[in-house]
Amino acid sequence: MSGRSEQIAARICEAILAHRLVPGAKLGERELAEIFEVSRIVIRQALIRLSEDGLVTVERNRGAFVAKPSLAEAVEVFETLTIVEQGVIAQLGNRPRKSLLTELRGNVERQKAALAKGNEQLAGEFGLEFHDLLVALTRNRVAIELHAQLKRRARLLEALYRCDFDHCQLCDEHEHLVGLIDRKQWTRAQQLMDEHYRLVARGYRIDDEALPMQPLHLALGKPAKSSSATAGRRKGNDRDTHRTTGGEA
Amino acid sequence: MSGRSEQIAARICEAILAHRLVPGAKLGERELAEIFEVSRIVIRQALIRLSEDGLVTVERNRGAFVAKPSLAEAVEVFETLTIVEQGVIAQLGNRPRKSLLTELRGNVERQKAALAKGNEQLAGEFGLEFHDLLVALTRNRVAIELHAQLKRRARLLEALYRCDFDHCQLCDEHEHLVGLIDRKQWTRAQQLMDEHYRLVARGYRIDDEALPMQPLHLALGKPAKSSSATAGRRKGNDRDTHRTTGGEA
């Protein structure tokens, strides 16, 4: 049982990345405290963790919300991903781990197979995994964690500016990229990576159709005993609102 | 007065970066709470912030310590800095902002001047600033913040594996780098950046001479009323230790 706030931050993070919590959703301390059956302070600590990660914004005295990056910031996130992966390509010159390219090739093959079977969902997963594998080639945990953080933020953007990707072309570019790396054409590979991410970014469109905002307790996958039923006999969270006891229900 | 824990995290961060708090130093909640005259909870939140940033490690039930990265991790941090800046160089091809190179040139000139005057300290500052300016050329706030975080971790390493740098050579390489960028020789520039950081990393040596560990209240620049004097009449933090009231002081 180590680190309640860490666990809870992970749970909320997962819910955000799975788009069960949409950008802009209010993350009320009280509500979350009831859902996870912990005190508000633990929730606050979890929210601080998430805000440091960029997935949540905390507005003083107003509360925490799932981050809702502007289109400008979205572009910056993708650009930064490009920067990191271009840098990784530059580093690959120093480590001629031929064998590791097979991992990338394997990933491309798997994505191709998924596409052949028409499984867009799975193909998308493999498409994301490709970039992880690329960074993993550095065997640099700091870089890997940095990249993972950026990817979380990119994943958040999916929920805001959703659109469809041309998985076939993306996969082709992956294959092409592996070839360039194999032939040590670093500059070409970096250019391709840049174009690749521009293609990804073009896949995003601004659609302001109201995002489906489901209640927190559903998004966070808790049984969510109906609020009034639990309010009376819960083993005792912060019952701060004694002023409202005569109130609603 | 917004965000007490944020302010405190900033203060501690600054003390760590200035090497007033050395790696491995214990950051006791009670002690910090007394120094900053806040409750332990606010301190804990500040420590969570710092741990997410990588400057502090929190060991469950043991407390928080200034991070003490292994040599392996130190190498990874520098390598990641290299990756990011190589990626930035790759991006520079897309933005031919000729005018912005003048900023880099100006920095190089300032560092040269500082070296001519024998001011190693100032030269070191300019040397660090060069890399900030380089990343700033992207005008990408996400990338800039990412880079800043990495630099904080690198700054922490200085305290652990301190050594002397050949500022002259580092400055020469900066100048050379600007020339390569100007001539759009991206691959050469990236190679130079890699060598540059290897030179920086070589400047670090492992010296296990006991690090000068000054008391927290001095490191954090508080008047630090002597502990016993304040213990009696403090306006009231977490007086958790009622068990010791009959004790020592």
Place this chain on the structure above:
DNA sequence: CCCTGATAGATTGGTATCCACTTTGCAGCC
């Protein structure tokens, strides 16, 4: 004498209340 186990102290993790300050929505007033 050294090693091992018990025990007490100190520290952290978490809970329960309470209070202060902001924001916000609404009602009444000009």
Place this chain on the structure above:
DNA sequence: GGCTGCAAAGTGGATACCAATCTATCAGGG
């Protein structure tokens, strides 16, 4: 109709406690 003032709600922080855990000390046995 727009503005002001008040009350409700919610966050930020403080206080007080408790449980779990780590640590250091000390006693006993080989």
